[in-house]
Amino acid sequence: MLRINRLVKRYGNGEPVLKNLDLEVPGESVVSIIGASGAGKSTLLRCINRLVEPTSGSILLNETELTTLRKEPLRRARRRIGMIFQGFNLVDRLTVMENVQCGRLGYIPYWRAALRRYPAEDIERAFQLMERVGIAHYANKRADELSGGERQRVGVVRALMQDPDILLADEPTASLDPVTSRQIMELLQKLADELHLPVLINIHNVGEAKEFTQRIVGMRFGRIIFDGVPDDLDQEAMDAVYSGTSEDEEESAHRSSTDKVAT
Known part of the structure; x- marks a missing residue:
C-alpha cells in the first residue's frame, strides 16, 4: 500500500x-x-x-x-521501488543479462557486480523473468542491438529483479510505436496481476x-x-x-x- x-x-x-x-x-x-x-x-x-x-x-x-x-x-x-523509464536507461555496451542484473545492485556486494559474479539464484530468476516477457533468447546480446520494445522489456525485468513492493512506470510507452505500446501496457497489466x-x-x-x-x-x-x-x-x-x-x-x-x- x-x-x-x-x-x-x-x-x-x-x-x-x-x-x-x-x-x-x-x-x-x-x-x-x-x-x-x-x-x-x-x-x-x-x-x-x-x-x-x-x-x-x-x-x-x-x-x-x-x-x-x-x-x-x-x-x-x-x-x-521498481522504476521503468521512458528512455529505458539501459547501459548500451552491456548485455541484456548484465542490464537485468543491475536490478540486484542494492542486494549484492559491489565486487560481485564489478566482476560480473552474479549469484546463481539471481541468474535463474533473471532467466525466468526474461522468458516470461519474451527476451530470454537475447540474454547475451548487447542492449544497443535491441529494438525499442525489446529494450523496454529489459527495463521491466530489471525493475522486477529488485523484488519491488511497488512498480513505478514513467511514460513507459512514449518512445514506442502504437502496437508495441499496447504490448507493453498489456504486459504490465498481466505482471501486476x-x-x-x-x-x-x-x-x-x-x-x-x-x-x-x-x-x-x-x-x-x-x-x-x-x-x-x-x-x-x-x-x-x-x-x-x-x-x-x-x-x-x-x-x-x-x-x-x-x-x-x-x-
Missing part, C-alpha cells in the same frame, strides 16, 4: 509543482496518472522513489515513511490508460482533479484535466473557496 499525504514539491521560490497532493494506491492495482505536460506527473513518481526530494508531506510505503529516510535506510527502501504488485503508471495515451488500468488519476497544475474508474472519465472530466481554467483562475477559485469556508 502506498499512501501519500499533503505532498508538496517546490523548486526554488517558484510555484509548487505538487500542491498538497493526497493519493492512495492499494496492493494488486494498476493505476494510471494522466494530465497535460507540466501537470506534475513525473515529479510525483520521482518524489516517491526520492529521485526528487519532496518539499513537505508524507509518503508511506507499507508503513515505511520514505520522506525521512537517509543513507543506508534510504538505499534499502529504494531497492524495493501475476505478481500481486501495485503499479503506478504516468502516461499520455488516455486510450491505453482506459483499456489497461483499473483506475485513472487526472492531474492539473500539481493537484488531483479526477480519481475514478475508466468508465467515469467522460468528456467533462477530460476537459477538466486537459483544457480547464488557467492556473491563475484555478488558484483564485481555490482561494475564494477557502475564504468562504473560513467565514
Whole structure:
C-alpha cells in the first residue's frame, strides 16, 4: 500500500509543482496518472522513489515513511521501488543479462557486480523473468542491438529483479510505436496481476490508460482533479484535466473557496 499525504514539491521560490497532493494506491492495482505536460506527473513518481526530494508531506510505503529516510535506510527502501523509464536507461555496451542484473545492485556486494559474479539464484530468476516477457533468447546480446520494445522489456525485468513492493512506470510507452505500446501496457497489466504488485503508471495515451488500468488519476497544475474508474472519465472530466481554467483562475477559485469556508 502506498499512501501519500499533503505532498508538496517546490523548486526554488517558484510555484509548487505538487500542491498538497493526497493519493492512495492499494496492493494488486494498476493505476494510471494522466494530465497535460507540466501537470506534475513525473515529479510525483520521482518524489516517491526520492529521485526528487519532496518539499513537505508524507509518503508511506507499507508503513515505511520514505520522506525521512537517509543513507543506508534510504538505499534499502529504494531497492524495493521498481522504476521503468521512458528512455529505458539501459547501459548500451552491456548485455541484456548484465542490464537485468543491475536490478540486484542494492542486494549484492559491489565486487560481485564489478566482476560480473552474479549469484546463481539471481541468474535463474533473471532467466525466468526474461522468458516470461519474451527476451530470454537475447540474454547475451548487447542492449544497443535491441529494438525499442525489446529494450523496454529489459527495463521491466530489471525493475522486477529488485523484488519491488511497488512498480513505478514513467511514460513507459512514449518512445514506442502504437502496437508495441499496447504490448507493453498489456504486459504490465498481466505482471501486476501475476505478481500481486501495485503499479503506478504516468502516461499520455488516455486510450491505453482506459483499456489497461483499473483506475485513472487526472492531474492539473500539481493537484488531483479526477480519481475514478475508466468508465467515469467522460468528456467533462477530460476537459477538466486537459483544457480547464488557467492556473491563475484555478488558484483564485481555490482561494475564494477557502475564504468562504473560513467565514
